[in-house]
Amino acid sequence: ALDISLIVAGTKYRGQFEERLKAIMKELTENPNIIVFIDELHTLVGAGSAEGSLDAANILKPALSRGEIRCIGATTPAEYRKYIEKDRSLERRFQAVKVDPPSxxxxxxxxxxxxxxxxxxxxxxxxxxxxxxxxxxxxxxxxxxxxxxxxxxxxxxxxxxxxxxxxxxxxxxxxxxxxxxxxxxxxxxxxxxxxxxxxxxxxxxxxxxxxxxxxxxxxxxxxxxxxxxxxGKAEIDEVVSKWTGVPLTSINQDEGDKLLRMEQELHRRVISQEAAISAISRAIRRSRAGLKNPNRPVGSFVFLGPTGVGKTELARALANFLFGSDHALIRFDMSEYMEKHSVSKLIGSPPGYVGHEEGGQLTEKVKRNPYSVVLLDEIEKAHPDLFNILLQVFEDGHLTDGLGNRVNFKNTIIIMTSNIGARFIQKKASLGFQSTDATVVSRSVNDMVLGEVRKTFNPEFINRIDEMIVFEALSDDDLRTITRLLVNQVNDNLVDRKIHLDISTDVVDWIIEQTCKDRSYGARPLRRAIQRYIEDPLSEELIRGRLKGGEIEVYLEAGVLAYRTAGETETEGRPLAGGV
Known part of the structure; x- marks a missing residue:
């Protein structure tokens, strides 16, 4: 093996490098049984050259052409194109042999x-x-x-x-x-x-x-x-998990039970939306069973429905379920890509433009997190050129960035959300129907929503999407369940203080009545309501030192929220601070 860098090292004066290389060539010529191997063959080009002198490649060319020395070089296709193909005489003296990875x-x-x-x-x-x-x-x-x-x-x-x-x-x-x-x-x-x-x-x-x-x-x-x-296998799985960030439960082959319980696990975070959760669960099971096309992403979905019904939350829950963390969700707000020039930010600027070396926002994140859920929020707001970029991802499972690197999307789940046709869903929810008509009406509403989608997107884009899922508007029972979930999150934050809130049904209904009169906003106002009516007054009580720990019951008294600790009677209850 010939190390070019060692030949160059320590050469101070003109001719020292050439003298060393000539001595090596003489040794190789006198011993025809020796085959010299040069790793990183492209380093020959320009090695040891100075003004008015030859580099290593030009010194070796005559001996190579006469067959006096036998040489094997190794380099990558990119470096071969960049350094050796440009020098036609050097390329002619080597026979290129492509070495494919073993099976x-x-x-x-x-x-x-x-x-x-x-x-x-x-x-x-x-x-x-x-x-x-x-x-x-x-x-x-x-x-x-x-x-x-x-x-x-x-x-x-x-x-x-x-x-x-x-x-x-x-x-x-x-x-x-x-x-x-x-x-x-x-x-x-x-x-x-x-x-x-x-x-x-x-x-x-x-x-x-x-x-x-x-x-x-x-x-x-x-x-x-x-x-x-x-x-054993467990140690190998542990290293793979450390390298890729994929949780061990996803790597182990005993995840079958977990996948069969997928709907149940997702429903812990996403209320209602039976059809949406069922559709995405089926797609994930197909992928894990090996029945999906290996050259395409795990799944590509469009979530349709009004704001605040759980589209983004389902994407987060899916990332957590599959990859063990909400951080496995890569989210892009498509309102930032409304202009034609802004679309290039996703894959990187072309050569010659500012920021070319930085790569693309989408491609770099997927390169670092190949096992992730990619969420494109409010896809209808993006420039039409973005859809042309996504066609390649949906069909071939890869995308070439501005640096020429191919980024693999075959292990990602791509979810796009949209509010297209939301007015039909809200209209259905506001009118209300008997249960006997619910199925017929739902199909009719779904058809109207999907009709709006077909008017907005091109047929070639729609054909490459695995499934378009219509989310239902939230009912009163759904809002009550979501309120309870938000209160449970507050209780999780109070664990260190050994405090647990118990919210009565009257309080839940009162919070919904105060914040969700207009159902077009979905469940999003509930988070602000919990913060305003529960968290803010509670924080004041904690700072004043009135709450020491234990079970705290929050109830409604004369239209005002009040609380009492375990063991206190209703007459001993106190209004929550903040004048709610």
């Missing part, structure tokens, strides 16, 4: 061949299941790297983690290192104060700590050599 089956054979080295180095033992998991999990979850590199890295890190965990080495090692650092700092302080007796004391402490450190290292090596730790 999963071939990668397992590669890992079986190298695992002995990693077992010897880490003093562990890899099970066959761990090797297979490293290949399959890396193929599924690590999309920006190639086999066998990513699978080997998985095996390496899993072995290192298992070794450290078994020995308990890292914690003890860190504690001794901290004691050494403290002793050195105190010794330097004592020397600066010219207190040499104290400095000698801390010096002895440092020496003792370093001896302990050496003892721990030797003990660790003996323990590791005497007993090998077994690395």
């Amino acid at each position: 999963e089956k071939e990668t397992i054979e590669v890992l079986m061949g190298v695992k002995d080295r990693y077992e010897s180095f880490h003093h562990v033992e890899y099970t066959g299941e761990a090797i297979e998991a490293a290949v399959y999990q890396s193929s599924r979850y690590i999309t920006d790297r190639f086999l066998p590199d990513k699978a080997i890295d998985l095996v390496d890190e899993a072995g290192a983690r298992a070794k450290l965990r078994e020995a308990g080495y890292s914690e003890e090692f860190g504690e001794i290192n901290r004691s050494i650092r403290v002793a050195v700092e105190q010794m330097e302080t004592a020397v600066s104060e010219k207190n040499f007796e104290k400095a000698q004391f801390y010096r002895e402490q440092e020496v003792q700590a370093r001896e302990n450190l050496q003892f721990v290292r030797e003990r660790f090596d003996v323990k590791s050599n005497s007993r090998r730790v077994v690395v």
Whole structure:
């Protein structure tokens, strides 16, 4: 192997680099059985060149053309195009051979061949299941790297983690290192104060700590050599979870029960909307069962309905259910992309424009979080050029950013929300229908809403969407349930103070009556109402020291909210502060 950087290193005067390279070429010419390998072949271009002199590539060209030296180079397609294809004479002297990544089956054979080295180095033992998991999990979850590199890295890190965990080495090692650092700092302080007796004391402490450190290292090596730790599939899953951010429950194959309970889990956060939750649950189960097109996103949906009925909340709940955190939701407000020029912000500016090197807002976020829910809020407000960009994502599952990088969307769920046709849903809710007519009316309203959508979006855009889901307007019972959920969130914040609020049904109805007279706003006013009528007065009572903990009952008395603690009678109740 020939390292070009080592040949260049230390050359001060003209001719030194050429002299070194000529000596290497002479050695290769005199020994025809030697094949030289140059990694990062593109570094030949320009290496060692100065004004009026040749670079490494031009020095090697005559010998390569005459066949005097045998050379194999390795580089990436992008660097080959950038450096070698431009120099036609250099390109002609090499035969380009494309090396494709091995298949999963071939990668397992590669890992079986190298695992002995990693077992010897880490003093562990890899099970066959761990090797297979490293290949399959890396193929599924690590999309920006190639086999066998990513699978080997998985095996390496899993072995290192298992070794450290078994020995308990890292914690003890860190504690001794901290004691050494403290002793050195105190010794330097004592020397600066010219207190040499104290400095000698801390010096002895440092020496003792370093001896302990050496003892721990030797003990660790003996323990590791005497007993090998077994690395299985669980350790591989843990590393994949650390790398990708996908929770372990999603990686493990025993998530079937969780997926079958998906509707129940989503209903804990999203009230009503049976049809919407059922449709999205079916799509996710199809994907997890392997029945979806592998070249498309997990799902692409349009959520239609009036404001405040749970469209965005369902997207958040879905991100939390699938990926373990609300942070897995990537949200874009489409009102920011109403102008033609603003659409380029999603994929990055083209070459020559300001900000070209920064990449796109959408592509960069998905690149960093390939397992996520992408929410495009109020999609109808976006410029029509945005829909042309999304066509490629929906059909092929990838998008090319302004830097020319292909970003994988095959593991994302794309949700678009819209208020198109909301007036039909609100009109249906305000009129009210008997239960016998509800199904017929719902179908009619859905048809009217979807008709509005077809007038707004192009057919090629609509055809690529998996499902358009119409959200129903919220009923009185739905609003009561949502109010209870919001109060439970307040109780979660009061856990540290050991306070629990108990809200009577009259209070719930009173809050809804005060805030939801106009149903066109949905449930959004309820959050503001809880803050105004419950949280603000409660915070004043806490600051005044009137609430010490326990069960607090909030009830309605003469049109005013009041509270009493456990054990107090109704006559002892007090109005909540703030004059509500």
